[in-house]
Amino acid sequence: xxxxxxxxxxxxxxxxxxxxxxxxxxxxxxxxxxxxxxxxxxxxxxxxxxxxxxxxxxxxxxxxxxxxxxxxxxxxxxxxxxxxxxxxxxxxxxxxxxxxxxxxxxxxxxxxxxxxxxxxxxxxxxxxxxxxxxxxxxxxxxxxxxxxxxxxxxxxxxxxxxxxxxxxxxxxxxxxxxxxxxxxxxxxxxxxxxxxxxxxxxxxxxxxxxxxxxxxxxxxxxxxxxxxxxxxxxxxxxxxxxxxxxxxxxxxxxxxxxxxxxxxxxxxxxxxxxxxxxxxxxxxxxxxxxxxxxxxxxxxxxxxxxxxxxxxxxxxxxxxxxxxxxxxxxxxxxxxxxxxxxxxxxxxxxxxxxxxxxxxxxxxxxxxxxxxxxxxxxxxxxxxxxxxxxxxxxxxxxxxxxxxxxxxxxxxxxxxxxxxxxxxxxxxxxxxxxxxxxxxxxxxx
Numbered sequence: 434x435x436x437x438x439x440x441x442x443x444x445x446x447x448x449x450x451x452x453x454x455x456x457x458x459x460x461x462x463x464x465x466x467x468x469x470x471x472x473x474x475x476x477x478x479x480x481x482x483x484x485x486x487x488x489x490x491x492x493x494x495x496x497x498x499x500x501x502x503x504x505x506x507x508x509x510x511x512x513x514x515x516x517x518x519x520x521x522x523x524x525x526x527x528x529x530x531x532x533x534x535x536x537x538x539x540x541x542x543x544x545x546x547x548x549x550x551x552x553x554x555x556x557x558x559x560x561x562x563x564x565x566x567x568x569x570x571x572x573x574x575x576x577x578x579x580x581x582x583x584x585x586x587x588x589x590x591x592x593x594x595x596x597x598x599x600x601x602x603x604x605x606x607x608x609x610x611x612x613x614x615x616x617x618x619x620x621x622x623x624x625x626x627x628x629x630x631x632x633x634x635x636x637x638x639x640x641x642x643x644x645x646x647x648x649x650x651x652x653x654x655x656x657x658x659x660x661x662x663x664x665x666x667x668x669x670x671x672x673x674x675x676x677x678x679x680x681x682x683x684x685x686x687x688x689x690x691x692x693x694x695x696x697x698x699x700x701x702x703x704x705x706x707x708x709x710x711x712x713x714x715x716x717x718x719x720x721x722x723x724x725x726x727x728x729x730x731x732x733x734x735x736x737x738x739x740x741x742x743x744x745x746x747x748x749x750x751x752x753x754x755x756x757x758x759x760x761x762x763x764x765x766x767x768x769x770x771x772x773x774x775x776x777x778x779x780x781x782x783x784x785x786x787x788x789x790x791x792x793x794x795x796x797x798x799x800x801x802x803x804x805x806x807x808x809x810x811x812x813x814x815x816x817x818x819x820x821x822x823x824x825x826x827x828x829x830x831x832x833x834x835x836x837x838x839x840x841x842x843x844x845x846x847x848x849x850x851x852x853x854x855x856x857x858x859x860x861x862x863x864x865x866x867x868x869x870x871x872x873x874x875x876x877x878x
Contacts, residue, residue, distance in 0.1 A: 462749040463585025466829070469754035470761040470853075477762030485762055502664075510759045511836055512670050514752045516660050519671040521748050522608050523678025524741040531683055534602035542806035543797060544599055547817070548606035550796025551824050552576045555788030559780035568777040570838045573614050574848055575784025575855065577830030580604040581753060583823040586860060590867045592816065595809035600820045603793070611830055616672045619837040623667045631662035631673065638680035647682055647736050669837065681740060686732035699726050753829060760832045763850045770850075777844070778851035785831070785855035786862060790821030797821075819866040825859030827852055 476485045494503040504512075529535040534544065555575035563569055583604065587597055638655050646652075656677040663673035687695075703722045709715075715723065772778055797817045800806035808817070835848035 462581045462753070465750060465754050466581055466585075466757050469757035470828075473758045473760070473762035474765065474853075478765050482762075482764075489759060502661075507759050510755055511833070512664065513660075515756060515833065516671050516674040517744065518674070518748050518752050518756075519612070520656070520674035520678050521741060521744050522612075523675035524681065524737055524744075526605055526609060526675070527679055527681070527683060527737060528741065529602065529605050533605075534598055535605065539807075541602065543800060543808065544602035545606050546800040546806055547599075547793045547797040547821075548603045548610065550792035550794075551578070551603070551607060551789050551821065552610045552792070554792025554795070555784035558784040558788035562776040562780035562783075567841075567844070568780070570619075571777055571781065571835070571844075571848055573611070573618065573834045574831050574838060574852065575781050575788060575825075575827060576607075576614065577611050577827045577834060578604045578607045578789075578824040579826045579828035579830055579856070580608075581749070582826045582828055582856070582860070583820075583863075586823055586826070586864060587820075587867070589864075592867065593809075593811035596812050596816050596820065599809060599812065599817075600823065603820065603824060607824070608830075611834070612672065612675050615669050615834070615837065619834065620668050624665060627662050627666035628668060631659050631666055631668075634659045634662060635676055635680060638677065642680055642682050645682075647686075649736060649740060652677070652681060652736075652740075678737075681737045683735050683737040685735050687729070689733070692729055692733040695729055696726060699729070756829060756833075760836065760849065761853065763846055763853060765850075772847040773851060773854060775847065778847055778854075781831075781848060781851035782855040782858065785825040785827050785852070786822075786858045789825035789827075789859070790818060790862075793821035793824055794818050815866065815869065819863055822859055822863030822866055825863070826856045827859075828856045831856070 473485075476482065479485075489505065489507040491506045492503055493506055493509055496502070526535075535541045556572045559572045559575055560569075563571065580601065583600060584597065587600060634655055638652065638659070641651060641655075656673070659677055660670050660673045664670040699722050703719060706716065706719050706722070708719075773782070794814065794817055797806070797808075798814060801808055801814075808814075831852040832849055835845055835852060839845050839848060
């Protein structure tokens with residue numbers, strides 16, 4: 434809801450307005466991600482391709498006393514910045530479990546079943562092509578869903594709000610599955626000492642939550658230490674972001690009734706001070722009242738929601754486009770395109786384009802037929818099929834898992850090319866089915 438008041442805009446505000454409008458649009462994140470992908474592909478296939486790959490291997494060192502890390506730029510982005518991305522994902526998961534679509538078991542049944550099918554069937558499709566040998570570790574690549582792209586495409590069509598909620602809940606469950614998969618199957622040799630330190634630090638963060646610590650700086654510092662401990666332990670460091678998110682306080686200090694009553698009292702006090710007609714400095718009394726209002730709003734907002742709201746733009750408009758720019762730069766030379774016909778590439782492409790929608794639709798249909806779950810109002814199985822296709826847009830998560838699945842640079846490159854091809858086909862297929870699903874009379878299907 435837009436505020437009803439009018440505030441005189443400065444020149445800086447007017448100059449920033451187009452960027453604010455773009456940032457507020459539902460498609461903005463997906464468009465920026467797409468633009469970064471196009472730039473990466475074009476750059477990697479241009480005369481400056483050598484500079485692109487050299488730039489990614491630039492070494493950056495971070496050290497404190499005897500402790501330090503010296504890694505490539507792509508490594509910092511994939512393990513460091515993506516840790517922050519997974520932290521936000523963890524915040525979303527916790528919010529959904531506490532107060533969202535996953536909080537109600539009856540409502541959660543459909544997206545949970547659909548997500549389970551959307552993870553199991555693509556993996557089986559991949560195994561059908563690559564059941565053993567060097568390619569077998571890539572089975573997790575076609576299981577992922579890119580929520581930003583999928584919701585961006587869905588926003589173009591006049592679909593029921595309940596369908597967007599269903600896709601969001603499905604993608605959240607999908608993220609949970611991907612996180613568990615990375616933790617169990619794509620983890621290196623474990624260093625117990627570092628893992629123990631990480632566990633103790635997590636316990637400290639949980640204890641801080643219990644005793645009422647709400648300062649985000651505290652959680653940032655301890656989260657940074659947890660990330661380093663997990664990184665040193667051999668467990669993929671992005672898991673630290675998710676676990677840390679679950680320790681963030683999700684309760685407010687005051688309730689909505691207290692906020693309403695105390696704010697009304699403060700407004701009355703402010704009115705009694707004699708409000709100035711212009712924009713001059715407030716008196717000490719007025720400033721004290723306004724500061725008290727700020728504290729009230731702070732106490733009425735859970736740190737979990739505040740951090741999610743604060744970090745989401747940074748993740749959407751910086752981390753994910755930078756990740757795409759770093760990882761989507763695949764070669765489109767003839768030899769690379771020939772690799773799309775190889776079993777590994779076919780497993781990824783068909784897993785995303787066929788396995789994902791088939792698994793989602795079959796498990797959703799079975800849940801409805803067995804009365805384990807029910808379709809939300811205004812949604813038919815045509816809609817579920819369209820969402821299944823859009824869930825085949827693996828992109829960010831699939832590219833991320835591809836970097837974990839293979840050590841050989843050529844295999845990683847081939848897997849990334851297959852992910853891009855599969856995600857493009859899933860986008861086209863999902864868009865076509867949405868056109869059919871949103872035509873007049875399709876609701877009865």
